[in-house]
Amino acid sequence: MSTSTPASQRTTTTTAAAVPAKRPFKFSRWFGATGWRHLVGIVMIVFSMFPLFYVLSASLNPNGTLLQSNGLFSSLGFDNYVTLFNNPQRPYAAWFINTLVIGLTTAAGTVFLGALAAYCFSRMRFVGRRFGLLSLVIVQIFPQLLAVVAIFLLLTTLGDIFPILGLDNQIALIMVYLGGALGVNTYLMYGFFNTVPSDLDEAAKLDGAGHARIFFTIILRLVAPILAVVGLLSFIATTSDFVISSVVLVTPERQTLAVGLYQFVSDEFTTNWGVFAAGAVLAALPVMALFLYLQKYIVSGLTAGAVK
CATH class of the missing domain: 1.20.5 (Single alpha-helices involved in coiled-coils or other helix-helix interfaces)
Structure with missing residues (x-):
């Protein structure tokens, strides 16, 4: 007498046999x-x-030395932060505000001027275009540090004619930063602008739009990621600069954080690393906040570049 296996049982047996053992x-x-x-x-x-x-x-170490900080968070206190804001000879609050004003102004100016120049090189055809792009690359070979003497003499001469552009003036320092960062940022934006299809420009021109309207209403929205990257890099470079800002700014109330904090550790007998560390921690907060705010634009820019 023959027996037959049900279809459901055969299916279960076949499925179990097909699944490999872990x-x-x-x-x-x-x-x-x-x-x-x-x-x-x-x-x-x-x-x-x-x-x-x-x-x-x-x-957070009340002792004010780096050697006694080997045991991390062994002693906690806010004495260094209190001392940081209660020293009339070293106005940390003024340095902090000066750094924010100079950094944000330089970042905004760098993004705007760099975007204008990159749009011209990317969309317009004129005599000297290739020579201009090549000049931007060659100029960036030489660091801005080599021009410290030239910057000092230039600002000294301009100060006699236009005091607002002379030494010990924050506007003059902003102008120096804008001139030094315009080249590399323009070339960086130029490569990103080329990824935007020119068909958008032609379609807008057919509707009667000029270069200004195309730039402000179409291009800037499409290249927002590279604008965020350039603005962030410009802000970081400006807030961390020491050499040029120390040459241009002399009065303590007009100095930036990089120059002012150096005073806490530059004296031979009154070095206070704890206060210096407290100032460094607070100085890193604006950079971190700006990076977190622009992170979504940076990530979207990397994703868009990969898709294209």
């Missing part, structure tokens, strides 16, 4: 495939985060 977990196989990457990532995170924790611990 291999037992082996640490050596996992580590050789992906585990070592996690280990490298953890090491890099610790390596990059340790200086930040060390400076934060030094800023």
Whole structure:
């Protein structure tokens, strides 16, 4: 007498046979495939985060030395922050405001002027266009540090004619920053502007739009990621500059954070690393806040560039 297997049972048996059995977990196989990457990532995170924790611990250390900060957060206190804002000879609040004003103004001016120049090089055809682009690349070979003497003499001469553009003036420092950062940022924006199809410009011209309307209403919206990147880089470079700002600005009330904080550790007998660390922690907050605010534009720019 023959018996037949039900169809549902045969289907279940076939499905069970088709599913491969799970291999037992082996640490050596996992580590050789992906585990070592996690280990490298953890090491890099610790390596990059340790200086930040060390400076934060030094800023909260009432003793005011870096050597006694080896035990992270062993002693906590806000004495360094109180001293930072209660020193009339070293007005930290004025330095902080000056840095924000100079940094934001320079970043906005760099983005606007660089975008105008990049649009001209990308969309217009004129005599000297290729020579201008080549000049921008060649000029960036020489660092701005080499022009410190020339900048000092130039501002000294201009100060006799236009005091607002002379030494010890923040507007003059902003102009120096704009001139130094215009070249590399223009070339950076020029490459991104070329990724925007020119058909959009032609369609707008057919509707009667001129270059100004195309630039402000169409192009700027499409190149917002590169504008965010250039603005962030310009702000970071401006707020962290020491050499040029120390040459241009002399009065303590007009100096920036990079120049002012150096005074806490430049004296031979009155160095106070704790106060310096507290000022450095507060100085990093605007940069971090701007980076977090522009992060979505930066990520979208990288994604758009990959798709294109």
